[in-house]
Amino acid sequence: MALAVDLGGLRMKNPVTVASGTFAAGREFHDFVDVASLGAVTTKGVSLNGWEGNASPRIAETPCGMLNSIGLQNPGVRHLLEHDIPWLESIGATTMVNVSGHSFQEYVEVIEALEQSQAVHAYEVNISCPNVDAGGMAMGCRTDSVERVVSMCREATARPLIVKLTPNVTDIAEIARAAESAGADGISLINTLLGMAIDPERRRPQLARVVGGLSGPAVKPIALRMVWEVARAVQVPVLGMGGIASGADAVEFMLAGATAVAVGTANFVDPQATVKVIDGIADYCERHGVSDVNELIGALEC
Amino acid sequence: MALAVDLGGLRMKNPVTVASGTFAAGREFHDFVDVASLGAVTTKGVSLNGWEGNASPRIAETPCGMLNSIGLQNPGVRHLLEHDIPWLESIGATTMVNVSGHSFQEYVEVIEALEQSQAVHAYEVNISCPNVDAGGMAMGCRTDSVERVVSMCREATARPLIVKLTPNVTDIAEIARAAESAGADGISLINTLLGMAIDPERRRPQLARVVGGLSGPAVKPIALRMVWEVARAVQVPVLGMGGIASGADAVEFMLAGATAVAVGTANFVDPQATVKVIDGIADYCERHGVSDVNELIGALEC
Amino acid sequence: MAALANEPAKLLSNEPVGPRLFLMELESPYIARTILPGQFVHMRVNQMADHILRRPFSVYRTDPGEGRVVILYQVVGYGTDYLTGLSPEADPAIELVGPVGRPWGARTGGERADAGRVLLVAGGVGAAPLYLLAQQLVERGAKVDMVMGAQTRSALVTLSDYRERLGIGVECATDDGTYGERGFCTGLASRRLDGGCASDGAPYDLVCCCGPEPLMRIVSDMAAEVGVACQVSMERRMACGVGACLSCVVDTAAGKRRACVDGPVFDADEVVWR
Amino acid sequence: MAALANEPAKLLSNEPVGPRLFLMELESPYIARTILPGQFVHMRVNQMADHILRRPFSVYRTDPGEGRVVILYQVVGYGTDYLTGLSPEADPAIELVGPVGRPWGARTGGERADAGRVLLVAGGVGAAPLYLLAQQLVERGAKVDMVMGAQTRSALVTLSDYRERLGIGVECATDDGTYGERGFCTGLASRRLDGGCASDGAPYDLVCCCGPEPLMRIVSDMAAEVGVACQVSMERRMACGVGACLSCVVDTAAGKRRACVDGPVFDADEVVWR
Numbered sequence A, B: 001m002a003l004a005v006d007l008g009g010l011r012m013k014n015p016v017t018v019a020s021g022t023f024a025a026g027r028e029f030h031d032f033v034d035v036a037s038l039g040a041v042t043t044k045g046v047s048l049n050g051w052e053g054n055a056s057p058r059i060a061e062t063p064c065g066m067l068n069s070i071g072l073q074n075p076g077v078r079h080l081l082e083h084d085i086p087w088l089e090s091i092g093a094t095t096m097v098n099v100s101g102h103s104f105q106e107y108v109e110v111i112e113a114l115e116q117s118q119a120v121h122a123y124e125v126n127i128s129c130p131n132v133d134a135g136g137m138a139m140g141c142r143t144d145s146v147e148r149v150v151s152m153c154r155e156a157t158a159r160p161l162i163v164k165l166t167p168n169v170t171d172i173a174e175i176a177r178a179a180e181s182a183g184a185d186g187i188s189l190i191n192t193l194l195g196m197a198i199d200p201e202r203r204r205p206q207l208a209r210v211v212g213g214l215s216g217p218a219v220k221p222i223a224l225r226m227v228w229e230v231a232r233a234v235q236v237p238v239l240g241m242g243g244i245a246s247g248a249d250a251v252e253f254m255l256a257g258a259t260a261v262a263v264g265t266a267n268f269v270d271p272q273a274t275v276k277v278i279d280g281i282a283d284y285c286e287r288h289g290v291s292d293v294n295e296l297i298g299a300l301e302c
Numbered sequence C, D: 001m002a003a004l005a006n007e008p009a010k011l012l013s014n015e016p017v018g019p020r021l022f023l024m025e026l027e028s029p030y031i032a033r034t035i036l037p038g039q040f041v042h043m044r045v046n047q048m049a050d051h052i053l054r055r056p057f058s059v060y061r062t063d064p065g066e067g068r069v070v071i072l073y074q075v076v077g078y079g080t081d082y083l084t085g086l087s088p089e090a091d092p093a094i095e096l097v098g099p100v101g102r103p104w105g106a107r108t109g110g111e112r113a114d115a116g117r118v119l120l121v122a123g124g125v126g127a128a129p130l131y132l133l134a135q136q137l138v139e140r141g142a143k144v145d146m147v148m149g150a151q152t153r154s155a156l157v158t159l160s161d162y163r164e165r166l167g168i169g170v171e172c173a174t175d176d177g178t179y180g181e182r183g184f185c186t187g188l189a190s191r192r193l194d195g196g197c198a199s200d201g202a203p204y205d206l207v208c209c210c211g212p213e214p215l216m217r218i219v220s221d222m223a224a225e226v227g228v229a230c231q232v233s234m235e236r237r238m239a240c241g242v243g244a245c246l247s248c249v250v251d252t253a254a255g256k257r258r259a260c261v262d263g264p265v266f267d268a269d270e271v272v273w274r
């Protein structure tokens, strides 16, 4: 059975990568799964000189989901290039780096730094983090800023450029079209939904930062709808995510139009979730007489 | 203990009403709870001449939530006035009617018809239904249309006018301010989040209408965040809803800034949910030495 | 009809009885006492917490004296699969909303409830909601014949109850031919309708059918052809189960009607089949 | 350190042992064999499906030969309450990710592991993650004293294990004075630190403390004052439990560090208390 897909120029041996920020750069999960067997590893968001992130508590559990307000804590692109990329290269992983910045220029500089490594195979430009004050989500909510940052990144690289969108918008298709027109090779969605949790006994927010990003099975119906809308609005391939925990979930996203999918919060529940999703897709194809997984993309009948 | 609240002129004996569309006009739940004991009954959305609604299947279960695409099926405002309002009046219920329309003018006409009854105590103007093609959500996503429809409704009545917002927007606070400036006495939120569910085995959407509105515990973190944002953005009171199933949930919404709360999907899980929420709020107040429930409104410490 | 209650129910037994078929016995005195043939219960099981909705099940048998109801269920998805794991020892928290819905014969009142010759047609677990009706009819001295279809012999789990407890004549069809006629039970139903009541050959007054929608449609067409009244029990996904949410509507000549409280039993000629 | 595994674990027993305190015994051979004192397991229980995250628990005792681990847990919220309902008969699906984390003494390597005189300070269930350490120290011939605080006498559920199984001298304080000194155990700890090791009065080489954060802060201050090295075991809400998500960070002199894999044991002087 053929499981390989092409995500805007990124050749993936199967349609499954991880959601940035839920898998670090893979090493922490290597005791559980063969990280090189994933379609790609998407690394935790990285900025130029690193960020400290937000205060603790940074997570809260919610019904069938969780909130996080990590705030893109990362040690900077140098550290990634020196410690993580070489390890990923050594095991033969396909690598997509999730790129962050506090300014348009910072995105470009991060990409420029990463261009030096041959072991970086694609970029996922995160213009959708709800947990940082500058950059992040605000940037991803307006077509003009989306077009600008994507164009600038586009000029900085010829590698596959995937743009990651925030779901906290009125019209996701419009944002996706803006990213496409500015040169994106693919659209990745959804990042987390802005949410909040309160401890009524203490009358306090559960997160130090008050609000955070919702992920996990709870958001799956919203993610699926947005993937479906975006896949019909753009020509470039879509990387779908949001609550994927099983092969069936992944197939649903592909039927809705995703070329590839990412497993996020599910890694916390089951550190072997990624390989189970890959196996589940393969099983599904076998049961349904699908010889090439690409047949599933957008095959929803409605 | 004082449980009464004032929702923009609507006197409620306690802060708990029901989410429109989950409780019909109360009669179906009267075997389970004393419907008159609720702070208010919010009736199912009503249009001028009634609508058929969407095809079946109309619901799908999702992780900790459900999708619905009922599509505002209703028998029209005459039927409501002849059958439901008199019953609500007879049991002594406080009644808020949820108003729908396919055009700005239809909203006004529905309100005009309802003005004839003294037993209608407030209006909840639904500019946020994701399940109808004309009117509904699209109208609630833009400040100009929100201002226009709310102004028109405002001219039609001196009764408390609560405007119900859709969460499917980039900036909920901006929409709330538009409603307030156009004369709303209160803001109600959230309506459902647009979502989708797929049956991978049949490769078909689970809903005949393909997309539907997500409700239930899954959406609570998003609802809570939006209530918190809106309560800080406007002066008028907020009616909070989205996944409320317990007294603790209700208290969280009040701490975030809601003056009153609505129980929706939880009615399906437990037909006594409303009274349990009321009792839970009272218990909480007692345990925390709160003598007037109004003390909870916006009392979040952060 | 009896007022609705949300009754805490005690699980007494829960046993496999056929392929993906289980019989669950619950102590639920109010519902056992008040439920009418064709009505159902809307079941909540507490620990199914990520699956928030209740599940509707017909009541198969009752023991009003002992306050017991019996449900026959088939495993088709998460909820029914979850049910199979429940044991009386673990004392799971179960609540039943009931008795819900319009019973068999309720539509046109007395006439049909007094029907003298009734043909029951059941497909699969559709045999469950017909049992209380059959029992009532037998008690009233009506002549009752039954046609029953199932995938295979071992799935005919209600057969002995109908035959032995009620003494009803039942003709069977199985998809794989392991019992009775091979194929669907529509052939049997058609011959019965043509031939009339098994005991005296007189035409039936009423056909009551429950099973997959295609079966119900065919049977309702056949009944219409020979001019016999027909009722069917419709299944829809249900949220509230009490008539408030409009999630369960069935297309009828009179517009969209709620399966939970305007049904589940509908006059077949009212239904607009999809 | 041993590689991480996600080991299916069989529940052997799960009994109340004190106020809101339960002892759970699990068969989990790999973890029983490899876990080091101070490390923990990240537990998943399948039916807690609406609560999707795992819960971290220290391993209290082990029986490596029999492949068993024992967890002492306190009921504080949904998950721990849910655990109380599990019984071996129902054979719940439990998985343990482990062994996770830096163990006691690991920071500065050999020196501390060989510490000759160690004071253990435990508040509440903080006594659990110190037991394997105490056992190891006793086996190595170190002199170990312990100070233990709890709300009330019946909550001192680990006391007999420390005293009888390990033969350690333990001084106690209870909030309500029902056993030992009345009040917090900080007074006892302070006097021990001043007085030195119970058997010979010589100063301690190391203090290991686990309990509520205010207790750990005070003990770490006291240790610093008398110049004794101190380690603490930090609790944070954890998502992945394996170092990938950065949800569990602790503020330290070296910046934000992950409690799950850079801890849970930290050198007290590194921690920036909040």
Ligand SMILES: Cc1cc2nc3c(=O)[nH]c(=O)nc-3n(C[C@H](O)[C@H](O)[C@H](O)COP(=O)(O)OP(=O)(O)OC[C@H]3O[C@@H](n4cnc5c(N)ncnc54)[C@H](O)[C@@H]3O)c2cc1C
Residues within 6 Å of the ligand: B061, C040, C055, C056, C057, C058, C059, C071, C072, C073, C074, C075, C076, C077, C078, C079, C080, C081, C125, C128, C129, C234, C235, C236, C237, C238, C264
């Ligand atoms: C009035 C009524 C009486 C019923 N009586 C019985 C009975 O006596 N015995 C029995 O075994 N089953 C009965 N059913 C069907 C039963 O309710 C469903 O099989 C059950 O809800 C499925 O739950 P699940 O979680 O296992 O399946 P899910 O995982 O929720 O769904 C599995 C499949 O079943 C479909 N489905 C889910 N709920 C319903 C529903 N309410 N109606 C139709 N299809 C549904 C779904 O669309 C999906 O395709 C009855 C249904 C109704 C409406």
Ligand SMILES: Cc1cc2nc3c(=O)[nH]c(=O)nc-3n(C[C@H](O)[C@H](O)[C@H](O)COP(=O)(O)OP(=O)(O)OC[C@H]3O[C@@H](n4cnc5c(N)ncnc54)[C@H](O)[C@@H]3O)c2cc1C
Residues within 6 Å of the ligand: A061, D040, D055, D056, D057, D058, D059, D071, D072, D073, D074, D075, D076, D077, D078, D079, D080, D081, D125, D128, D129, D234, D235, D236, D237, D238, D264
């Ligand atoms: C490394 C480590 C080892 C632990 N060892 C033990 C042990 O041996 N025995 C024991 O009883 N408990 C131990 N805990 C604490 C235990 O993990 C929490 O009590 C448990 O996760 C609470 O789950 P819950 O669903 O019952 O509570 P929830 O309903 O999730 O929360 C209840 C309260 O506990 C807080 N809480 C939740 N998770 C944590 C956490 N991981 N750390 C701190 N606070 C938390 C919440 O913020 C909330 O205030 C340990 C925690 C860590 C990090």
Ligand SMILES: Cc1cc2nc3c(=O)[nH]c(=O)nc-3n(C[C@H](O)[C@H](O)[C@H](O)COP(=O)(O)O)c2cc1C
Residues within 6 Å of the ligand: A019, A020, A021, A022, A044, A045, A046, A068, A070, A072, A098, A126, A129, A164, A190, A191, A192, A214, A215, A216, A217, A219, A241, A242, A243, A244, A262, A263, A264, A265, A266, D239, D245, D247
């Ligand atoms: C703890 C955590 C950290 C995250 N960090 C990042 C990040 O650094 N960059 C990014 O683009 N998305 C980040 N995300 C969002 C995820 O990549 C993903 O878009 C989202 O969680 C939805 O998928 P899921 O429901 O499968 O987790 C993070 C999510 C979580 C839960």
Ligand SMILES: Cc1cc2nc3c(=O)[nH]c(=O)nc-3n(C[C@H](O)[C@H](O)[C@H](O)COP(=O)(O)O)c2cc1C
Residues within 6 Å of the ligand: B019, B020, B021, B022, B044, B045, B046, B068, B070, B072, B098, B126, B129, B164, B190, B191, B192, B214, B215, B216, B217, B219, B241, B242, B243, B244, B262, B263, B264, B265, B266, C239, C245, C247
């Ligand atoms: C079955 C169903 C029907 C609904 N019908 C309406 C409606 O007619 N008018 C309206 O304003 N909102 C309607 N809603 C939205 C609810 O009133 C509420 O805003 C939403 O469900 C969130 O609350 P909950 O999570 O507590 O259900 C409906 C929701 C459901 C589930």
Ligand code: FES
Residues within 6 Å of the ligand: C237, C238, C239, C240, C241, C242, C243, C244, C245, C246, C247, C248, C249, C258, C259, C260, C261
């Ligand atoms: S299930 Fe709610 S109206 Fe029928």
Ligand code: FES
Residues within 6 Å of the ligand: D237, D238, D239, D240, D241, D242, D243, D244, D245, D246, D247, D248, D249, D258, D259, D260, D261
């Ligand atoms: S819990 Fe994920 S890094 Fe510690």
